[in-house]
Amino acid sequence: MAETMTLEIHRGDTAGGELVSYTVPSTPGMVVLDAVHFVQAHHAPDLAVRWNCKAGRCGSCGAEVNGKPRLMCMDRVDKYPAGEPITIRPMKTFPVIKDLVSDVSWNFEVNKKIPAFKPRNDRPPRFSQEEADRVQEFRKCIECFLCQNVCHVLRDHQRKEEFGGPRFFVRVAALEMHPLDDGNRTGLLKQDLGIGFCNITKCCTEVCPESIHITDNAIIPLKERVVDEFYDPIKKLFRILMPQSRPEAGD
Numbered sequence: 001m002a003e004t005m006t007l008e009i010h011r012g013d014t015a016g017g018e019l020v021s022y023t024v025p026s027t028p029g030m031v032v033l034d035a036v037h038f039v040q041a042h043h044a045p046d047l048a049v050r051w052n053c054k055a056g057r058c059g060s061c062g063a064e065v066n067g068k069p070r071l072m073c074m075d076r077v078d079k080y081p082a083g084e085p086i087t088i089r090p091m092k093t094f095p096v097i098k099d100l101v102s103d104v105s106w107n108f109e110v111n112k113k114i115p116a117f118k119p120r121n122d123r124p125p126r127f128s129q130e131e132a133d134r135v136q137e138f139r140k141c142i143e144c145f146l147c148q149n150v151c152h153v154l155r156d157h158q159r160k161e162e163f164g165g166p167r168f169f170v171r172v173a174a175l176e177m178h179p180l181d182d183g184n185r186t187g188l189l190k191q192d193l194g195i196g197f198c199n200i201t202k203c204c205t206e207v208c209p210e211s212i213h214i215t216d217n218a219i220i221p222l223k224e225r226v227v228d229e230f231y232d233p234i235k236k237l238f239r240i241l242m243p244q245s246r247p248e249a250g251d
Contacts, residue, residue, distance in 0.1 A: 004023050004024065004025050004026060005023075005035070005077060005082075005085075006022070006024075006086070007039060007088060008022075008087045009022060009039065010090055010096075012098075013096060017096065019087065020044075022044070024038045024039060025038070026077060030076070030078070031076050032072040032073075033072035035077060036088065047099055048101045049063075049072075050102075053073070054073045056074040059071070060144075061073050062091055062102075062149065063088055063089065063091065064088070064089045065086060066087050068207075069149050069150050069207045071144060071146070072088070074209060091146075092149065092155060093149045093151070093154050094106065094145075094149070107167065110164050110193075111171070113193070114168065114175070114185065115185060116175075117175055118181055120181065122182075127179035134177055135178050137212055137213065137217060138173050138212065140212055141170050141212060142210060143167065146208065147166040147170075147205075148204075150204060150206075151165050151198075151203065151204055152203065153194075153197045163193065164192070164194065164195075166198075169189075169195060169218050169222055170212060172185050172193070173222055177221070186225050186229040190226050190230055195219070195222060195223055198219055200219060201215075202214075202216075
């Protein structure tokens with residue numbers, strides 16, 4: 001007789017929901033998304049779940065499995081205790097559309113605030129391998145938004161109007177640290193993206209499926225740039241004497 005397991009899956013929409021139990025056969029190498037697809041095929045064809053590549057590259061199938069933000073396609077079921085149910089809920093930080101599908105559209109509104117790459121013309125268009133490596137890490141982001149989901153500033157304090165979140169600090173870092181970019185986004189980081197709210201708990205780094213060192217390599221260096229720009233006493237005096245030099249939020 002084939003071994004089975006129990007999935008407890010959130011069913012509901014914006015009006016509310018509940019956990020519903022399903023029995024699924026357990027097969028070698030099975031991932032959580034496989035089990036959810038079995039439920040769709042045999043128990044609940046109307047179960048809503050977002051997915052695409054099933055290879056950990058598109059970032060679509062983010063959910064909370066036993067309370068932890070995961071990509072369901074990369075989360076093997078055999079790592080969970082046998083005989084205990086596996087609980088699957090949508091990402092808590094974002095509104096639920098239906099079942100396991102969250103509305104992550106807010107993230108794309110934040111993205112619109114970030115000025116694009118601005119080429120500099122004061123040096124030849126060449127840079128070292130070390131400079132390339134520094135920003136290449138940030139380009140691994142697949143926009144699964146697990147880091148946004150786990151960030152307590154967004155998850156617990158709902159500071160969406162004041163805080164951009166770790167995914168967009170990564171995007172700003174990819175621009176600010178590019179050797180050929182001439183933009184200045186420190187004002188944006190301080191004011192519109194609210195980087196000061198981050199207290200560097202590293203929870204975003206812990207859940208990143210691409211192993212990006214979000215806190216150490218992106219957020220902390222960006223915080224240092226903001227401090228240098230706005231809180232260095234000499235620069236502060238210079239801005240008082242020459243107020244026209246103050247950077248704007250979108251610069």
